[in-house]
Amino acid sequence: MFKYFEPNKIFSITSKAPKYVLFLFIIFISIGLTEALILSPEDYKQSHSVRIMYVHVPAAWITLGIFASMTVLSIIGYIFKIRNFFLISKSLAPSGFVFIIIALVTGSIWGKPTWGTWWAWDARITSMLILALFYLMYLLVWRLYKNQDKIFKISALITILGIINVPIIKYSVDWWNTLHQPASINILSKSTIHPTMLLPLAIMTAAFALFSLLIFLMKYNTELIKIKNKGLDRL
Amino acid sequence: MISKVLFMDGYGLYVWSSFAFTLLSFFLLFVVTKIQYARERKKFIVKFGNLKSEKASFAKSQSINKQILSNTSGF
Numbered sequence: 001m002f003k004y005f006e007p008n009k010i011f012s013i014t015s016k017a018p019k020y021v022l023f024l025f026i027i028f029i030s031i032g033l034t035e036a037l038i039l040s041p042e043d044y045k046q047s048h049s050v051r052i053m054y055v056h057v058p059a060a061w062i063t064l065g066i067f068a069s070m071t072v073l074s075i076i077g078y079i080f081k082i083r084n085f086f087l088i089s090k091s092l093a094p095s096g097f098v099f100i101i102i103a104l105v106t107g108s109i110w111g112k113p114t115w116g117t118w119w120a121w122d123a124r125i126t127s128m129l130i131l132a133l134f135y136l137m138y139l140l141v142w143r144l145y146k147n148q149d150k151i152f153k154i155s156a157l158i159t160i161l162g163i164i165n166v167p168i169i170k171y172s173v174d175w176w177n178t179l180h181q182p183a184s185i186n187i188l189s190k191s192t193i194h195p196t197m198l199l200p201l202a203i204m205t206a207a208f209a210l211f212s213l214l215i216f217l218m219k220y221n222t223e224l225i226k227i228k229n230k231g232l233d234r235l
Numbered sequence: 236m237i238s239k240v241l242f243m244d245g246y247g248l249y250v251w252s253s254f255a256f257t258l259l260s261f262f263l264l265f266v267v268t269k270i271q272y273a274r275e276r277k278k279f280i281v282k283f284g285n286l287k288s289e290k291a292s293f294a295k296s297q298s299i300n301k302q303i304l305s306n307t308s309g310f
Contacts, residue, residue: 011299037254038240048243051250055257098264106253113249211261218268225275225303232282232294 011224014217021214028207035200043197050197052110058205059102060128062212064166066096067131070138071163074156086152089159090142091219095212097135104128115179123172124180127165134162279303 036054043050070089077085107125108118119125138158145151173180184193191198241247283304286294294300 008297008299011302015302033254037250042244048246049249051243051246052253055253059257094264094268098260102257102260105256109249109253109256113246215264215268218265218272222268222272222275224299225272225279228300228303229275229279229282232279232286 011221014220014224018214018217018221021210021217025207025210025214028203028210032200032203032207035203040200041194041196046114049110049113052106053197054200054204056103056106056110057201058208059099059106061205062208063096063099063103063131063135064169066092066099066212067135067159067162068166070096071159074152074159078152078156083148083152086155087223088216088220089155091216091223092212093135093138093142094219095215097132097139098215099208099212100128100132100135104132111179120179122178122180123176124169124178127169127172131162131165131169134158134165138162276303 032054036051040051040054042048070092073085073089073092076082077089104125107128111120112118138155141151141154141158145154168175172178173182185191185198185201193201241251243250283291283294283300295304
């Protein structure tokens with residue numbers, strides 16, 4: 001099954017895909033921004049500041065999704081010695097890191113009018129900050145080390161340790177008394193968010209997912225060309 | 236209408252700065268990634284150009300090398 005993940009086979013797809021993904025992203029982000037900034041209603045309690053949710057929440061969701069994907073790829077890559085899985089994981093990391101920074105910064109901006117403070121050491125914010133540090137460590141490992149086996153081992157270890165933090169982030173609002181409200185969107189039970197707010201949130205989430213896919217494809221293609229550059233040196 | 240969208244009952248600064256930070260981060264990440272891609276591809280083309288004819292034809296037999304040279308991604 002893993003032979004389908006051979007770089008030579010997927011490059012024909014990954015090299016053509018970015019322009020289409022960029023086109024889709026522009027469409028989604030344009031509709032999403034119009035919905036989020038103009039068409040969606042204000043909240044009865046938070047007024048217009050609720051609009052920050054449309055960038056804060058998708059960024060947080062996607063950064064968690066990316067980290068979980070990186071962990072799965074690193075574990076499978078390490079067990080089955082599939083180098084390409086580490087490359088995919090490495091290519092996902094920059095967008096994951098940028099999304100967690102967006103989530104932290106927009107969360108801080110949202111905190112000021114809502115809670116009266118830019119920052120609080122509450123469980124959700126602190127656990128998100130810890131995840132940002134794991135992202136940073138992961139990216140640094142690829143920069144600092146030259147030995148590939150060492151990089152694979154350490155980066156896999158970082159993702160395994162970091163993934164422990166992901167359920168803590170998710171359930172922190174239920175386990176501890178935090179400033180954050182409990183989840184408004186539930187897959188298994190009824191969501192408490194109004195459809196007029198759910199629609200822009202869904203569109204913005206799709207736009208953010210497309211953007212992370214675009215960056216992933218560009219990074220992955222760059223990594224493949226880097227490998228091919230080394231291949232030319234050996235000829 | 237325009238002033239309502241801009242000022243948002245006093246929350247405009249918070250809302251617009253959040254969206255501006257997000258879009259600026261997107262733009263910077265896109266530009267940096269694009270520069271890295273272009274740099275690696277340029278390096279590849281230069282190295283490929285310096286290959287002797289037999290080595291170049293061997294390298295060109297790999298489809299991935301042909302695709303890199305033809306820049307099908309459009310980026």
